[in-house]
Amino acid sequence: MKKLWKSLLLASAALLAACGGGGGSGGESALQYRITLSTAKSQLPINIANQPASIGAFAPYTTTLYVDARVGSNPIPGGEEIFACNIVQGLDSGALYYIDGDEEHENEDGTPAAFRSIVLGANSGGASFHFHAANQAGTARIVCSVTDPRDGKVYSASVDIRVGAATGKVASVIGRAEAPFVLASRDTTARPPYRNNIGVQAFVMDDANQPIPEPSAPNLQVSIRSIGTAAVGARLLQGNQSGSVLQVRTIGGVGLFSLSSGPNNGSIVLEYVTDRFDNDVTNGIQDPVTALHAVPVVDNVAAAPLxxxxxxxxxxxxxxxxxxxxxxxxxxxxxxxxxxxxxxxxxxxxxxxxxxxxxxxxxxxxxxxxxxxxxxxxxxxxxxxxxASTGPVVTNPLTLNGCVSNGSAACALPAGNVGESYLYSLSVSGGNTTQPVVWTYAPTPLPAGLRGGSTGNSGVISGTPTASCNARFLVTATRGTVTVTQQVSVQIGANTAACP
Structure with missing residues (x-):
């Protein structure tokens, strides 16, 4: 009988050990992973000031998220790269941040860097990270997942964070012209990217600075104001509409049309009008919201930057x-x-x-x-x-005949006319007369179609002027080691402005 009881006790002890009882390490559990994801704030204001991500009482645009995974009531084992989290909806409304002081998670200036997905380690079965609102209203959905290493199964949880709220009532209109943001006048020879017709977009926004909802009818009226000469001959174009006034239906809060220039330079002033009352400009405007937009028009455009x-x-x-x-x-x-x-x-x-x-x-x-x-x-x-001058004093200096030789005042040469042949000869006196005179001119080529050259010891300015202006340039005569430079000018036609 005692042997029987002893055998039963041994068998019971072995059974308890096999089932994980009796204390110590009980082996692997047959329970599945369970993951939860929560957020400290489920709604954030729109970050209209584009403030950087941060935490604390003065960080209204940032919230902290907590991810946790357990087996039964026990936390999963810790380690690196345990949780993977991603924004699966509403990326325009915000981004994920670590805010952990790690340089790999920061920008060059030390501010926290934004991510659309992040990977986290686990400590006591959990981790935390952050979501920071952007300047667009919407709902962001964040999903975190964890993989059970025992069987490779993936478990996930999600949370929604709402950023701001659109009001649907028009509050502002902002116009933007297509790059390079300037129109060439109608009769100017086109030089890409400059044209005499460019696209223009008008952004219609609500009180929360969000795009206005899709309208059922045109909700933006655009007109050319009669301000300045650039408005003469200019017109608006969209579809079968053409003229000084048109009505546009916005898509995603953006109205698109094109603007063609007239013959004059200056600025074309566009007026935008919307109706805050019902977002419809076809049935009368009861509560107008207006804005002005100036588009420059130029006669000349640069072939290259100055x-x-x-x-x-x-x-x-x-x-x-x-x-x-x-x-x-x-x-x-x-x-x-x-x-x-x-x-x-x-x-x-x-x-x-x-x-x-x-x-x-x-x-x-x-x-x-x-x-x-x-x-x-x-x-x-x-x-x-x-x-400092170290050479000998020039006893016989070189002089440009008929001009002041100190280079500080322009010497006026005989005037010329556009389209008529021009010829003038320059001479010098002084220096070693046994040596030839070498003539140079600057800039090269000379302005307005003039040319600089020489015949024997004489300098020659010739050519057929191409523009009415005042041509100014430098003439330098060198004889041996002696040089004289003089600024000269040639008046061509009646326009006294300097030649380009």
């Missing part, structure tokens, strides 16, 4: 200096100015730096400024290396 490259120039204390610098792109004529030039030098509006450097010697960092005919502005640096 640019002014850094330059270096050399001058000598007490000796006349004259020089020009090269500008690229933009639309001429150009207007020049300068600051921080060496004492004794100045710049003319058409870009000629001239005068007699006063010293002391050294390197001077000047700044040149150029403005083109369209108002584009660019700055460039020029280094003037001014040295």
């Amino acid at each position: 640019s002014l490259l850094p330059a270096t120039a050399s001058a000598t204390v007490g000796l006349p200096y004259a020089g020009v610098f090269t500008v690229q792109g933009g639309v001429g004529p150009y207007t020049w100015s300068a600051t921080a030039l060496p004492g004794g030098l100045s710049i003319s509006p058409d870009g000629i730096v001239s005068g007699v450097p006063q010293g002391p010697d050294g390197a001077y960092n000047g700044i040149l400024t150029v403005v083109d005919a369209l108002g584009a502005k660019v700055n460039g640096n020029v280094i003037f290396n001014v040295t």
Whole structure:
């Protein structure tokens, strides 16, 4: 009988051990994984100020999410890359953030980086992360999943976070023209990307700065205001509508049409009108919301952006200096100015730096400024290396006959006319008369169709002028080691503006 009881006790102990009882490690559970996902705030305001993600009492646009997975009542084993979370709906309304101080999860400036999906480790069966609202209303759905390593099954949970709320009532209209945001006038030769017709979009937004809902009828009226000469001959186009007024039905809060220019430059002023009352402009406008939008129109467009490259120039204390610098792109004529030039030098509006450097010697960092005919502005640096005169005094200086030889004032040559042949001969006196005279001109080519050359020891300016303007340029004569530079001008026709 005692042996029987002993056998029964041993058998019972073995059975308990096999079932996981008796304390210690009980082996793997047959229960499935269970995952939950929750959020501290299920609704966030629209982030109209584009504030960065953060946490705390002064972070109204960010919420914390908690993901947890268990086997029965026990947390799943910990480790890295346990949870995978993703935004499956409403990505425009926000993004996911770690906000954990890890540099891999931050931008270059140290602010938290945004993600559409993230991977999290598990500690005590759970983890946390963050959702940060954007500037568009909507509902974001976040899904987190976990994989049971025992059988490879995937378990998931989701949560919805609502960002703001659209009101559906029109509050504002914003117009945007197609790049490059400028119209060429109707009779201007097209130069891509500039055209005399461009697309225009009008954004119709509600009180929450959200796109207005889809209307059942045209809900935006566009008209050309009679302001300035650019409005003359301009017209609006959309489908079978053409004229100075049209009505548009927005899609996703955006109304699309095109604008064609007239013959004049300036700005075309567009007026947008919507009806806050019923979002319909076809049945009378009871509560108008209006906005104005100016689209520039130009006669000339630049083939390339205006640019002014850094330059270096050399001058000598007490000796006349004259020089020009090269500008690229933009639309001429150009207007020049300068600051921080060496004492004794100045710049003319058409870009000629001239005068007699006063010293002391050294390197001077000047700044040149150029403005083109369209108002584009660019700055460039020029280094003037001014040295003291160390050479012998020139006892027989070279002189450009009929002109002041200090380079600071323009010498007016005989005038010319557009389309008529022009010819003028220059001569010098002084220097070693046994040596030839070499003539150079700047800029090259000369303005308005003129050419610079030489015949024997004489400089020759010739050509057939192509435009009415005041052509100004530099003439340099060199005989041996002696040089003279003079600014000259040729008035062509009646227009006294500087040639481009």
